Amino acid sequence: xxxxxxxxxxxxxxxxxxxxxxxxxxxxxxxxxxxxxxxxxxxxxxxxxxxxxxxxxxxxxxxxxxxxxxxxxxxxxxxxxxxxxxxxxxxxxxxxxxxxxxxxxxxxxxxxxxxxxxxxxxxxxxxxxxxxxxxxxxxxxxxxxxxxxxxxxxxxxxxxxxxxxxxxxxxxxxx
Numbered sequence: 001x002x003x004x005x006x007x008x009x010x011x012x013x014x015x016x017x018x019x020x021x022x023x024x025x026x027x028x029x030x031x032x033x034x035x036x037x038x039x040x041x042x043x044x045x046x047x048x049x050x051x052x053x054x055x056x057x058x059x060x061x062x063x064x065x066x067x068x069x070x071x072x073x074x075x076x077x078x079x080x081x082x083x084x085x086x087x088x089x090x091x092x093x094x095x096x097x098x099x100x101x102x103x104x105x106x107x108x109x110x111x112x113x114x115x116x117x118x119x120x121x122x123x124x125x126x127x128x129x130x131x132x133x134x135x136x137x138x139x140x141x142x143x144x145x146x147x148x149x150x151x152x153x154x155x156x157x158x159x160x161x162x163x164x165x166x167x168x169x170x171x172x173x174x175x
Contacts, residue, residue: 050074075105082106082115090118109172116172120165123158 128136139151
């Protein structure tokens with residue numbers, strides 16, 4: 001099982017899963033990745049009864065709509081993955097956004113706050129896109145306006161997230 005939260009949420013389906021689902025009924029051709037893995041990427045989760053897969057008609061001429069619905073076992077697995085989010089889930093911005101999208105499913109404010117504190121701890125570490133040896137370089141270190149812009153935008157984003165984390169942790173701890 002992949003440690004990534006997104007693996008459960010997406011059911012392991014990427015473009016390969018969509019390609020198979022879009023095949024006409026009776027068409028047994030499988031995308032190359034599926035053939036290599038012996039089945040759809042999400043089959044392990046389905047076998048463990050973590051979600052069900054459904055299809056419904058799309059709006060007017062749209063392709064069929066595919067839905068994944070978590071079962072009780074799937075909900076438990078989702079909550080476990082949220083509680084035990086791996087370091088990449090905490091440090092990678094895209095994976096962090098996936099964690100945030102589902103964090104409300106943890107039943108207690110204490111558990112939610114623990115996950116947010118892990119992100120806060122990660123953000124407290126000095127970092128940059130650019131380094132001189134082991135020392136992170138700030139926007140002030142560059143004459144290049146584009147690198148300065150990149151670092152200023154990243155700094156503003158981090159400051160906004162830190163403000164949000166502080167306010168949200170305060171709310172969670174008060175509840």
